[in-house]
Amino acid sequence: MAIPGGGIFKGMATTFRNLFAPKVTRQYPEERPQMSERWRGRLDLIYDPFGEHKCEVCFQCAQVCPVEAIDMSGFDSQGNRIRYGMPEIYDERTDPNAHRRAGLPARPMRNLARWDEAIDEPWVRGVVDGYGGRPESLVAIFTAVQERYGYLPERALRVVSDRMTIHWAQVFGAAGLGGFRLLPAEGHVITVCSCAACRFAGGDALLKELSAELGIGPRESTDDGAFTLETADDVGAGALAPAIRLDTLVYGPLTGEQARHLVHERRRADVRATVRAGRAS
Amino acid sequence: MDWDLVLGIARFVVATTLLLLLTIPTAFIIIQMELKVIALMQLRYGPNRVGPKGMFQSTIHGFKVLAKEDVTPDLVDRPTFTLAPWMVFMAAAMSMLVIPFAPGLVAFESSISVVYFFAILGLSVVGLLVAGWASYNKYSLLGGLRSAAQMVSYEIPLTLSIVGVVVLTGSLSFTQIIEWQLQHGWAVIWQLVGFPIFFIAATAEINRTPFDMVEADSEIVAGFATEYSGMRFGFFFFAEYVSLFIMSAITVTLFFGGWLAPWPFPAQLEGFIGTLYGLFWFFLKTYLFVFVAVWMRATLPRVRVDQLMGLAWKVLLPVALLNLLVTGVAVVVFNLSGVQ
Numbered sequence: 001m002a003i004p005g006g007g008i009f010k011g012m013a014t015t016f017r018n019l020f021a022p023k024v025t026r027q028y029p030e031e032r033p034q035m036s037e038r039w040r041g042r043l044d045l046i047y048d049p050f051g052e053h054k055c056e057v058c059f060q061c062a063q064v065c066p067v068e069a070i071d072m073s074g075f076d077s078q079g080n081r082i083r084y085g086m087p088e089i090y091d092e093r094t095d096p097n098a099h100r101r102a103g104l105p106a107r108p109m110r111n112l113a114r115w116d117e118a119i120d121e122p123w124v125r126g127v128v129d130g131y132g133g134r135p136e137s138l139v140a141i142f143t144a145v146q147e148r149y150g151y152l153p154e155r156a157l158r159v160v161s162d163r164m165t166i167h168w169a170q171v172f173g174a175a176g177l178g179g180f181r182l183l184p185a186e187g188h189v190i191t192v193c194s195c196a197a198c199r200f201a202g203g204d205a206l207l208k209e210l211s212a213e214l215g216i217g218p219r220e221s222t223d224d225g226a227f228t229l230e231t232a233d234d235v236g237a238g239a240l241a242p243a244i245r246l247d248t249l250v251y252g253p254l255t256g257e258q259a260r261h262l263v264h265e266r267r268r269a270d271v272r273a274t275v276r277a278g279r280a281s
Numbered sequence: 282m283d284w285d286l287v288l289g290i291a292r293f294v295v296a297t298t299l300l301l302l303l304t305i306p307t308a309f310i311i312i313q314m315e316l317k318v319i320a321l322m323q324l325r326y327g328p329n330r331v332g333p334k335g336m337f338q339s340t341i342h343g344f345k346v347l348a349k350e351d352v353t354p355d356l357v358d359r360p361t362f363t364l365a366p367w368m369v370f371m372a373a374a375m376s377m378l379v380i381p382f383a384p385g386l387v388a389f390e391s392s393i394s395v396v397y398f399f400a401i402l403g404l405s406v407v408g409l410l411v412a413g414w415a416s417y418n419k420y421s422l423l424g425g426l427r428s429a430a431q432m433v434s435y436e437i438p439l440t441l442s443i444v445g446v447v448v449l450t451g452s453l454s455f456t457q458i459i460e461w462q463l464q465h466g467w468a469v470i471w472q473l474v475g476f477p478i479f480f481i482a483a484t485a486e487i488n489r490t491p492f493d494m495v496e497a498d499s500e501i502v503a504g505f506a507t508e509y510s511g512m513r514f515g516f517f518f519f520a521e522y523v524s525l526f527i528m529s530a531i532t533v534t535l536f537f538g539g540w541l542a543p544w545p546f547p548a549q550l551e552g553f554i555g556t557l558y559g560l561f562w563f564f565l566k567t568y569l570f571v572f573v574a575v576w577m578r579a580t581l582p583r584v585r586v587d588q589l590m591g592l593a594w595k596v597l598l599p600v601a602l603l604n605l606l607v608t609g610v611a612v613v614v615f616n617l618s619g620v621q
Contacts (some may be wrong), residue, residue, distance in 0.1 A: 023325060027326070
């Protein structure tokens with residue numbers, strides 16, 4: 001039935017029917033759409049003018065999310081890497097990308113995520129049980145875990161969350177508060193005490209001295225991965241001010257010269273150990 | 282003192298003034314209709330904020346256009362640029378003079394009103410062409426040239442399809458054509474081929490969708506009106522809708538019995554009541570055709586510019602000629618002519 005021009009009348013019929021059809025326009029200020037109780041609007045992560053995420057990985061959004069749909073990783077305002085996820089998932093939010101967006105040379109990332117490392121799960125469960133599984137004791141549990149592993153492995157935090165039956169977002173949030181490492185430190189950790197006593201006794205000069213010696217700033221690692229420099233106000237050696245901690249031992253009071261000597265000693269010992277290991281094999 | 286002449290002049294002045302005043306509500310009503318009907322057909326609500334049911338939307342548009350800055354670009358040909366909107370509008374307004382609204386209600390009764398009407402309406406193409414030329418803009422010029430080509434081409438089948446009616450009724454006067462239809466029934470019954478040709482050609486003549494090549498906004502910005510702003514643009518806009526009204530009125534007059542009521546078919550009452558009755562039916566039928574034009578605009582896409590001429594010369598013109606031939610033969614053979 002192909003009458004030339006028949007389509008015109010078909011079209012006209014359609015538009016005429018539409019004349020009386022219900023209209024699709026929503027008269028917005030008077031008619032509001034029915035939104036779900038759980039509607040939170042569009043979620044977005046915003047950047048500061050330097051191209052860095054403004055998100056500080058505080059986990060507050062994850063904690064209030066009614067369906068626990070939010071997960072995150074990134075850097076808090078102190079530059080601490082928090083919540084290592086799978087790198088391919090969180091790649092977009094890693095530091096090098098932020099730098100690239102800002103037009104800065106991208107730093108290669110070190111200490112990539114280790115979300116699947118093997119840990120002693122029964123032991124962690126035992127620690128949790130030892131504290132009665134109470135959220136108030138999270139910090140004590142973290143301290144115990146960090147003492148054993150040198151940092152808080154994500155796997156361990158998962159176990160803590162499961163064992164305490166609290167939302168893991170709260171666990172990660174607490175772990176990010178400070179004082180805990182969320183990644184294994186590279187090489188030897190030199191912690192310069194930044195408590196009032198130590199700074200008064202010349203802690204800042206000590207930090208500067210060590211920075212110059214190692215060629216890195218606080219919260220950075222040397223390129224060969226032998227040392228990590230950081231500051232903390234909980235070295236806990238007021239009488240030894242200014243004090244530093246090398247791995248687990250606290251030294252003090254130190255002058256800049258002594259601190260440098262300490263670093264040299266440590267390096268030489270490492271070289272000797274490497275040579276010895278080479279001979280042995 | 283020749284009182285007849287004075288009275289005639291006075292009547293003419295009053296009638297033209299009234300007609301000019303009539304264009305204002307006509308254009309506003311049609312624009313409002315276009316906004317609303319197209320919106321409804323597109324499943325929108327259309328204007329519904331200004332005034333009751335959004336009734337004053339087009340009026341507000343009119344005032345807005347009045348208040349806008351009237352820009353005259355530097356390189357335009359000033360006299361013609363200024364004159365062009367006036368020419369287009371006057372062509373439309375002057376052709377209104379001979380439209381018979383109701384029995385005895387016509388501004389200028391003439392025995393050759395059909396000729397006058399189409400001669401004057403054809404002048405609007407001059408205005409469009411001048412507007413396109415004076416604007417010193419390639420889009421304006423393209424629009425103006427398109428309008429010239431299109432309107433000149435479509436005027437021929439348009440006129441030929443009317444000649445069918447003229448031969449049938451034996452008159453060039455709109456009033457007499459309506460009176461013929463009072464006796465013989467609407468001319469559309471006698472001109473089943475002539476009417477579609479007239480309708481298509483008339484649509485093209487007044488640059489309505491689907492023949493709105495002249496201001497095809499997706500191709501040539503706004504055509505001849507590109508450089509116009511403020512009230513000068515408003516005049517073009519006005520003229521467009523007034524000519525839509527006029528074309529509908531002429532369609533009704535020539536083919537649908539003008540003021541004649543459809544029931545009893547065809548009928549006409551006497552006296553003052555008859556005038557009102559005729560006026561009612563005339564406007565009803567006219568706005569029905571305005572509605573059809575708006576309806577088409579909501580439905581049909583634009584004809585391609587290279588197919589436009591072909592339709593006029595290869596289809597409409599031969600069919601119109603054939604229609605004229607058949608009409609002429611039939612008038613002679615069956616002695617239908619209104620010529621006494």
